[in-house]
Amino acid sequence: MAYDDVRSRGSAGGTHGREDHRYAYHDHESAAELTTTLVHALADVMGRDVTEIEWRLADSIDPDALDRVFSPPGSGTAGGDCHVAFVVEGYRVTVYGNGEIVITPSERPPR
Structure with missing residues (x-):
């Protein structure tokens, strides 16, 4: 997994005013x-x-549903062209079918 701090990404990139997204990548070929x-x-x-x-x-x-939706390409699921967004502990998480994970840290202080 690799993470990158992104400090500057215009609103066309979907930052909605936030410029501190973190990125991770899931390799669908991994175990x-x-x-x-x-x-x-x-x-x-x-x-x-x-x-x-x-x-x-x-x-x-x-x-389990998240893993099924984003199963490896060719497995008969819809993961390739879709994305899912949800919130975990105040962090907005967006998971894309290509394996990209975008996490927007919470504005509230960590516990």
């Missing part, structure tokens, strides 16, 4: 589930060790 990549990316953005997180992804979205 890891998308939700595993997502949890690790969120923990990293939150500055927490993944073993010490206090939230459950299932409180925001159905992890």
Whole structure:
């Protein structure tokens, strides 16, 4: 997984006034589930060790459904051209069919 701080991305990029998005990428060819990549990316953005997180992804979205929707290309699912957006602990998360994960950190201070 790779993360990039993006400080300048115009409104055409969909930042809606926020310029501190974090990016991660899930490789559909890897053995890891998308939700595993997502949890690790969120923990990293939150500055927490993944073993010490206090939230459950299932409180925001159905992890099994998310993994099914974004199954590897050719598996018969719709993941390739779609995206899903939801909020986890105040962080807006957008997952794209190409494996890109965009996390917009919360404006509130971390717990």
